[in-house]
Amino acid sequence: MNRSLASGVFSVVSAKIIVLFVTALSTPLLYRFLGASAFGEYAILLSVFAIYMIFISSGITDGVRKFLAEDRGVANWSEHVVGFYFRLAVLLSVLGALLLVIATRFGLVSAAFGSELSVYFYVLAALVVSAQFRDYARKTLMGFGLERYSEPLKILDKVGFVVIAIPLTYAGVGVMGALAGHLIASLLVAAVGLTLVHRQVPLSCVFSSPPERFPRKKMLTFNSMSIALIFLLMSLYHIDIMMLHRFRESAAVGNYKAALTIAEFLWFVPMAIQTVFVHSTSELWSQNRLREISELASRTTRYTFLVTAVMAVGLAALADVAVPLYFGVEAMPAITPLLLLLPGALGFALARPILAISQGEGTLRYPVAATGGAAMINFVLNAVLIPPFGMEGAAIATSIGYGSMFLFHCWSARHVGFDPLADARLVRATLTAVLAAGPILALSTVITNPWIALAVVPPVGLLIFVTFALLVGALDPAEPFEVLSAFPDPIGAKADEVYRWLVGGESTEASPNWLQSLLFVAGLSLLLSGLAFGILEPGIQTVAP
Secondary structure: OOHHHHHHHHHHHHHHHHHHHHHHHHHHHHHHHHHHHHHHHHHHHHHHHHHHHHHHHHHHHHHHHHHHHOOOOOOOHHHHHHHHHHHHHHHHHHHHHHHHHHHHHOOHHHHHHOHHHHOHHHHHHHHHHHHHHHHHHHHHHHHOOOHHHHHHHHHHHHHHHHHHHHHHHHOOOOHHHHHHHHHHHHHHHHHHHHHHHHHHOOHHHHHOOOOOOOOHHHHHHHHHHHHHHHHHHHHHHHHHHHHHHHHOOHHHHHHHHHHHHHHHHHHHHHHHHHHHHHHHHHHHHHOOOHHHHHHHHHHHHHHHHHHHHHHHHHHHHHHHHHHHHHHOHHHHHHHHHHHHHHHHHHHHHHHHHHHHHHHHHOOOHHHHHHHHHHHHHHHHHHHHHHHHHHHHHHHHHHHHHHHHHHHHHHHHHHHHOOOOOOOOOHHHHHHHHHHHHHHHHHHHHHOOOHHHHHHHHHHHHHHHHHHHHHHHOOOOOOHHHHHHHOOOOOHHHHHHHHHHHHHHOOOOOOOOOHHHHHHHHHHHHHHHHHHHOOOOOOOOOOOOO
16 A cells, blocks of 8 residues: 555545544434434435435546546546536536425425425425535545545534534424534535635636547446446445335334444444545556555455454444443334344445445446345345334344445456455454454453443453454554555654564564464453353452442
8 A cells, every 4th residue: 555545545534533523422412302203204314315316426426536536648637527527516416406396396205205204305405406516526626636625524514514403403403403404514515625626626617618539428427337336335325224214113213223323333444445445546447557456455355354343343342331321221222233233334344445446447337236236135135124023124134235245346356357355364354353252242241330341342352353363363463564654654654663673573483373372362262251251250349330
């Protein structure tokens, strides 16, 4: 991973951490201020809006960042790309907003979602336009490689939403207050983002016509395939909520959405990598650097597995503690769906970087087919399991659908032309997760005070997990510092010093015996698990709060 690529990932990850933190603070407040039923209505509206915006926005945002990143021999290439997609953004957003207003005015929305939700669709119509240019501005800046600008805009969007929505919902405005937060925040981000784009390329390019050799047809073809891909992806995110709304009351939808919100915290690093890889790997594909792409994909798969697995184990260990503290006692029904969603969320996390690299190649036939297979499994299982089992059925169906994404996209990657499993070490990574799960779950069971558990289990669990990863060979000692050395200074410089010291000091004679390390890890895992479940007696007493 070169420094420029790592810098982009670092910018996106940093922004996602901040957004994750703000989301983590605001979501339980929204849940409490709205209540489970209104929160369920809010979740349904956002799901409908997300799927609707696929046809308005996804081809534009993916297209502008991909084609801006390509090195073309066309004069004023950047100006023509920016102008082409700006004109398309205006046309589609205006048509999309008008269609939504017409559908609401003539009762189509009431027939589909109920009369109590129809008034909110007028706000969603305005949000179509503001969200279109918010996303267009951000993705254009990413296409220029300016993640240092695009990612703070994402933070501004989230903070702006929270500053407006939380007081309004607290004051009793309800779902309308939450939607107003999205609308005003997206307007602000669109204005700031387009100003930053104008500094790179004058927006007067909107009025200039590109030359005959400008690849309009290829760009529109990419748009249509991108729309199909994003639609299938969004169906994985939202079809369970929409189907659950049909068969269960709004409170069940609200609690299920709470479980999804926590499970999706696993994705912030994979999503950051996916966001950067689409346009960053386009250059590697254009230069036919297939070996480098396979190396990048397989190492990313391994790192993603390790990072996401330790988070999933930690969430499983603390679910009984974290959910009621986070959302309140009313959200206790969300615990079981959360546990059922975690395995699938891990599989989806692994699929994200692979999908992004496939998108960078530009031929989306195989990624669309792979995502379509997972989406079909997800849809069928939700239709079968939700009516009899409700939230738990939706969680099982969605988890299987999520997990199948990894298998399908490994198949897709082979057809696209790279191998995401070349250095993935999946057996060792899986062994690490299995062996570490025992001690981490044991630790959470032994500590009976919930606040102490929240303070102790995550850092100690991470230490246990990393130790096991090193012992079984899922992670080499120098690798974390090699990755960090590509990041901006001072992190990069300090990590590079440690990496060079570790590489220079490596000795094959001093390397640990793999079987001895495995036996040690297994013994420690069994010991701590025995302490937790009463098979062995600990030498200390714990006091309940």
